[in-house]
Amino acid sequence: MTDAGERRPEADRGLDRIVNLSDGVFAIAITLLILDIRVPEIPEGMVATELPGELLALWPKYLGYLLSFLGISVFWNIHNSIFRAIRSYDRGLIWLNFLFLMFVAFLPFPTSLLGEYGNYQLPVAIYAGTLAVSRLLLTMLYWYVTSANRSIAEAQDPATVRFFLIRGLTIPGIFLLSIAVSFYSVSAAIWSWVALIVVDAVILRRRSH
Amino acid sequence: MTDAGERRPEADRGLDRIVNLSDGVFAIAITLLILDIRVPEIPEGMVATELPGELLALWPKYLGYLLSFLGISVFWNIHNSIFRAIRSYDRGLIWLNFLFLMFVAFLPFPTSLLGEYGNYQLPVAIYAGTLAVSRLLLTMLYWYVTSANRSIAEAQDPATVRFFLIRGLTIPGIFLLSIAVSFYSVSAAIWSWVALIVVDAVILRRRSH
Amino acid sequence: MTDAGERRPEADRGLDRIVNLSDGVFAIAITLLILDIRVPEIPEGMVATELPGELLALWPKYLGYLLSFLGISVFWNIHNSIFRAIRSYDRGLIWLNFLFLMFVAFLPFPTSLLGEYGNYQLPVAIYAGTLAVSRLLLTMLYWYVTSANRSIAEAQDPATVRFFLIRGLTIPGIFLLSIAVSFYSVSAAIWSWVALIVVDAVILRRRSH
Amino acid sequence: MTDAGERRPEADRGLDRIVNLSDGVFAIAITLLILDIRVPEIPEGMVATELPGELLALWPKYLGYLLSFLGISVFWNIHNSIFRAIRSYDRGLIWLNFLFLMFVAFLPFPTSLLGEYGNYQLPVAIYAGTLAVSRLLLTMLYWYVTSANRSIAEAQDPATVRFFLIRGLTIPGIFLLSIAVSFYSVSAAIWSWVALIVVDAVILRRRSH
Numbered sequence: 001m002t003d004a005g006e007r008r009p010e011a012d013r014g015l016d017r018i019v020n021l022s023d024g025v026f027a028i029a030i031t032l033l034i035l036d037i038r039v040p041e042i043p044e045g046m047v048a049t050e051l052p053g054e055l056l057a058l059w060p061k062y063l064g065y066l067l068s069f070l071g072i073s074v075f076w077n078i079h080n081s082i083f084r085a086i087r088s089y090d091r092g093l094i095w096l097n098f099l100f101l102m103f104v105a106f107l108p109f110p111t112s113l114l115g116e117y118g119n120y121q122l123p124v125a126i127y128a129g130t131l132a133v134s135r136l137l138l139t140m141l142y143w144y145v146t147s148a149n150r151s152i153a154e155a156q157d158p159a160t161v162r163f164f165l166i167r168g169l170t171i172p173g174i175f176l177l178s179i180a181v182s183f184y185s186v187s188a189a190i191w192s193w194v195a196l197i198v199v200d201a202v203i204l205r206r207r208s209h
Numbered sequence: 210m211t212d213a214g215e216r217r218p219e220a221d222r223g224l225d226r227i228v229n230l231s232d233g234v235f236a237i238a239i240t241l242l243i244l245d246i247r248v249p250e251i252p253e254g255m256v257a258t259e260l261p262g263e264l265l266a267l268w269p270k271y272l273g274y275l276l277s278f279l280g281i282s283v284f285w286n287i288h289n290s291i292f293r294a295i296r297s298y299d300r301g302l303i304w305l306n307f308l309f310l311m312f313v314a315f316l317p318f319p320t321s322l323l324g325e326y327g328n329y330q331l332p333v334a335i336y337a338g339t340l341a342v343s344r345l346l347l348t349m350l351y352w353y354v355t356s357a358n359r360s361i362a363e364a365q366d367p368a369t370v371r372f373f374l375i376r377g378l379t380i381p382g383i384f385l386l387s388i389a390v391s392f393y394s395v396s397a398a399i400w401s402w403v404a405l406i407v408v409d410a411v412i413l414r415r416r417s418h
Numbered sequence: 419m420t421d422a423g424e425r426r427p428e429a430d431r432g433l434d435r436i437v438n439l440s441d442g443v444f445a446i447a448i449t450l451l452i453l454d455i456r457v458p459e460i461p462e463g464m465v466a467t468e469l470p471g472e473l474l475a476l477w478p479k480y481l482g483y484l485l486s487f488l489g490i491s492v493f494w495n496i497h498n499s500i501f502r503a504i505r506s507y508d509r510g511l512i513w514l515n516f517l518f519l520m521f522v523a524f525l526p527f528p529t530s531l532l533g534e535y536g537n538y539q540l541p542v543a544i545y546a547g548t549l550a551v552s553r554l555l556l557t558m559l560y561w562y563v564t565s566a567n568r569s570i571a572e573a574q575d576p577a578t579v580r581f582f583l584i585r586g587l588t589i590p591g592i593f594l595l596s597i598a599v600s601f602y603s604v605s606a607a608i609w610s611w612v613a614l615i616v617v618d619a620v621i622l623r624r625r626s627h
Numbered sequence: 628m629t630d631a632g633e634r635r636p637e638a639d640r641g642l643d644r645i646v647n648l649s650d651g652v653f654a655i656a657i658t659l660l661i662l663d664i665r666v667p668e669i670p671e672g673m674v675a676t677e678l679p680g681e682l683l684a685l686w687p688k689y690l691g692y693l694l695s696f697l698g699i700s701v702f703w704n705i706h707n708s709i710f711r712a713i714r715s716y717d718r719g720l721i722w723l724n725f726l727f728l729m730f731v732a733f734l735p736f737p738t739s740l741l742g743e744y745g746n747y748q749l750p751v752a753i754y755a756g757t758l759a760v761s762r763l764l765l766t767m768l769y770w771y772v773t774s775a776n777r778s779i780a781e782a783q784d785p786a787t788v789r790f791f792l793i794r795g796l797t798i799p800g801i802f803l804l805s806i807a808v809s810f811y812s813v814s815a816a817i818w819s820w821v822a823l824i825v826v827d828a829v830i831l832r833r834r835s836h
Contacts, residue, residue, distance in 0.1 A: 024654025027233025445651025
């Protein structure tokens with residue numbers, strides 16, 4: 001089975017499969033998150049009085065669900081932006097993408113950890129680290145396809161490329177910085193992510209207009 | 210990575226990805242529902258006598274499975290009706306769709322809650338609220354793409370648009386009303402949803418002919 | 419949002435979505451089956467001596483995995499045969515398909531029940547009933563699209579249609595008969611399914627050449 | 628429902644479905660792996676001191692996640708290489724593919740076993756056996772489509788075919804050999820897989836250029 005080269009239909013199907021597989025992982029990762037929110041077990045006679053409090057006590061789980069759903073959504077948007085310009089693929093692209101997907105598929109574990117022990121520093125650091133590495137891998141994917149115009153149809157505007165790379169290094173950098181913050185205030189670190197995810201999404205929006 | 214504008218093939222692939230991702234979440238959400246129905250654990254010697262009763266006692270779980278499967282099926286149908294007319298996409302469409310998917314992916318939790326504590330008012334209210342918000346988000350999606358003819362190929366017939374919007378506000382409105390009903394009768398509220406989901410599906414059917 | 423009628427590209431995307439959603443449910447159902455086979459918990463010092471026996475003792479779970487994987491594979495093949503001829507869709511097709519998918523997504527529960535209590539009559543009857551109903555719904559799907567040539571491009575050969583309908587009624591009929599057998603011998607009923615699934619697949623194979 | 632023969636569009640949709648279903652199983656299998664890494668349960672007052680150690684103690688689970696993710700990624704690459712050349716399909720191809728998918732979907736169980744009892748010989752042997760059989764089934768798929776040029780558009784270069792077959796028999800052969808190694812050293816066997824998966828990926832890369 002030869003290389004992607006000139007045989008277009010073959011190359012296209014492979015590229016479609018990479019994208020489909022990625023969307024499958026995205027879809028499953030965001031849907032699995034809910035499995036971590038378990039219905040509280042309450043003895044028969046006490047449900048009416050206990051249930052409201054028990055459900056409220058799950059709020060760190062809801063926050064984790066929201067945060068990871070939001071984070072994966074932003075990743076999907078960036079992934080979509082990158083792959084829209086891609087016309088062919090090679091092993092490097094496949095493996096970088098798999099590496100990225102490995103961290104997306106891993107995210108439910110730090111999310112679960114955060115939902116359980118969100119007021120401790122270590123889970124906060126692990127969660128921030130996972131987001132930072134995933135985001136960095138997306139930046140590497142972007143760098144990989146734009147440098148030497150590999151895999152893409154037409155040269156990208158250098159200013160746009162520079163903007164994406166700077167942003168793609170700054171965002172994960174701040175995620176890593178939030179680990180330092182978490183030593184002082186765990187909740188400050190968590191809220192910095194919310195801000196960061198929103199800023200990331202908003203910048204993308206403004207730039208694409 | 211420029212905007213969808215005139216580059217048709219790129220725009221199409223992105224739109225296909227949004228639809229595929231949505232179908233992935235739909236498929237996983239309806240299939241995960243079964244994980245909530247657990248095989249009862251019965252001591253060795255008592256299986257033959259206990260199993261039938263234990264399986265019958267799971268009926269609220271079966272009802273929840275049926276209800277959520279039915280609800281997600283109706284959501285899929287409406288989602289399909291909306292996206293059939295869409296020709297391009299922008300960030301607003303993506304984020305509205307993600308918000309909708311977040312509630313679809315969340316549904317297994319209220320379903321599980323309903324299967325466990327379905328004779329209490331709170332789970333019934335949470336379930337009704339989740340269905341109402343999901344349905345409202347679909348209406349917002351429809352409103353988003355039809356207002357100013359954004360994303361769609363040709364102007365929709367105003368009467369049809371009005372009909373869809375009225376229906377798209379009435380149905381979630383009645384879901385919210387059922388929360389009030391649930392304070393008086395929990396089972397009346399539950400059966401009103403079954404009626405509502407069926408009516409929703411039947412109206413859609415008649416209108417499209 | 420008008421009917422499928424003459425607007426081909428719209429109709430096609432909807433049909434693709436039905437097929438994709440179905441394949442999503444098929445893929446998840448066969449992959450979820452493995453979640454039911456749990457690693458046995460053995461105290462530290464006894465692993466070397468106990469593990470082989472504990473893993474062998476899981477054989478009803480392996481059999482259930484194999485059986486349900488095989489069953490869903492056959493269902494997929496028949497589903498693929500039916501949808502290959504379909505050119506358009508209507509609400510009836512969508513709902514029949516969802517009803518079928520509801521039973522495919524349900525199958526992990528009877529499988530789990532069979533793996534736990536496979537030597538009792540009730541789980542065997544429930545499993546046989548689920549396979550029978552799923553298979554009947556596929557026959558109804560086939561009947562729906564071939565009667566009055568609804569949804570398909572060209573009239574089917576009446577002899578072929580008759581053959582598929584007879585087979586599509588006989589196979590679930592024998593599944594139902596195996597419930598009667600299960601009152602006398604549980605394992606005879608289980609082995610009759612294996613035979614039946616294989617026969618079903620082989621008949622399909624011979625006929626299509 | 629006649630055979631694939633000359634009706635191209637029908638054949639294509641079926642082939643797309645086989646590929647999509649496979650990608651669904653690949654995506655779910657790699658995403659389900661994370662469900663096996665559970666958050667440790669620690670009493671309230673001891674989290675700060677115990678959590679780091681408890682998380683480190685999960686390292687066999689992380690290794691299993693990494694290993695199985697890597698293994699399935701390599702399988703996906705080979706699967707993609709094989710299917711890129713395929714132009715039509717028959718029942719044999721479908722069933723071989725389902726058999727392969729059955730082992731891919733099964734992999735989370737040996738992974739879980741390895742994560743729990745990775746320092747014992749039996750789980751290591753079961754894991755190696757699963758990888759070996761999956762890899763052999765891919766080789767059989769390749770042999771099936773290239774022998775007599777069934778299903779593919781153009782004859783493959785005999786030297787390339789011979790190379791793929793030799794490699795496709797050698798790799799699973801060495802996996803099987805690692806079972807013998809595991810009787811002497813369990814960790815030597817595990818590290819031999821890592822080497823093997825990497826070699827497998829690298830050979831593929833060099834050959835395709």
